[in-house]
Amino acid sequence: MKQKIFNFFRFLKNTNNALLCKTLWEVEYRCGRWDYIDQSMDMNTHSVLTDFVCGDVLDVGCGTGNFVSNFDSTQYTTYTGIDLSHYAVARAKKLFDSKNIQFVQGDALSYSYGSQYDVIFAIEIAYYFYPDKHITFIDQYIDLLKENGKLILRIWNKTKFSALLDDLVNYPGSKNTEIIPLSEEAILVVLNK
Numbered sequence: 430m431k432q433k434i435f436n437f438f439r440f441l442k443n444t445n446n447a448l449l450c451k452t453l454w455e456v457e458y459r460c461g462r463w464d465y466i467d468q469s470m471d472m473n474t475h476s477v478l479t480d481f482v483c484g485d486v487l488d489v490g491c492g493t494g495n496f497v498s499n500f501d502s503t504q505y506t507t508y509t510g511i512d513l514s515h516y517a518v519a520r521a522k523k524l525f526d527s528k529n530i531q532f533v534q535g536d537a538l539s540y541s542y543g544s545q546y547d548v549i550f551a552i553e554i555a556y557y558f559y560p561d562k563h564i565t566f567i568d569q570y571i572d573l574l575k576e577n578g579k580l581i582l583r584i585w586n587k588t589k590f591s592a593l594l595d596d597l598v599n600y601p602g603s604k605n606t607e608i609i610p611l612s613e614e615a616i617l618v619v620l621n622k
């Protein structure tokens with residue numbers, strides 16, 4: 430029953446109505462739907478991702494911030510995590526309290542950033558903007574990169590999201606696009622500015 434409700438939520442999220450999406454994410458976090466992501470990132474993904482960590486890092490759709498837990502703090506100058514969910518951001522702030530780490534609540538599609546970044550991670554978020562807003566999302570975050578910066582997207586199921594993957598592979602704003610397999614289905618897409 431719970432699963433059916435969450436599937437319905439997923440369907441509603443595809444309407445891309447900002448207020449509705451925010452409410453649904455908030456309800457899901459409060460119901461424990463995403464508790465598992467605190468520990469879920471496999472070590473293979475972590476080790477591949479940490480190789481890209483440098484300078485000023487932005488983590489879009491950071492959830493509860495589990496990704497920063499395995500970073501070596503000497504590898505980056507600043508880490509900023511942004512997420513739509515107040516609940517997730519409050520939890521992240523409680524878990525990771527450090528001078529060069531900050532978490533902000535905001536909508537990735539409309540938030541005004543005051544800086545540019547060396548590397549931007551978008552881990553399991555881009556498909557929530559498919560099919561209408563994913564290119565706007567990519568354009569916006571490529572713009573936020575410093576010269577030669579990287580936008581790194583993780584997609585857990587390349588078959589299910591093959592249409593999105595095609596658009597990423599053919600994205601014209603990337604000098605060179607790399608696909609890094611993480612498992613049979615999970616991949617990283619690296620867009621280079």
Ligand SMILES: C[S@@+](CC[C@H](N)C(=O)[O-])C[C@H]1O[C@@H](n2cnc3c(N)ncnc32)[C@H](O)[C@@H]1O
Nearest residue numbers: 454466490491492512513514536537552553554
């Ligand atoms: C599947 S979770 C992934 C969380 C985290 N990146 C990870 O891999 O553990 C997707 C996250 O994206 C966030 N999200 C969805 N739409 C968003 C938006 N428009 N702006 C910011 N965050 C958003 C959700 O609140 C959720 O925390």
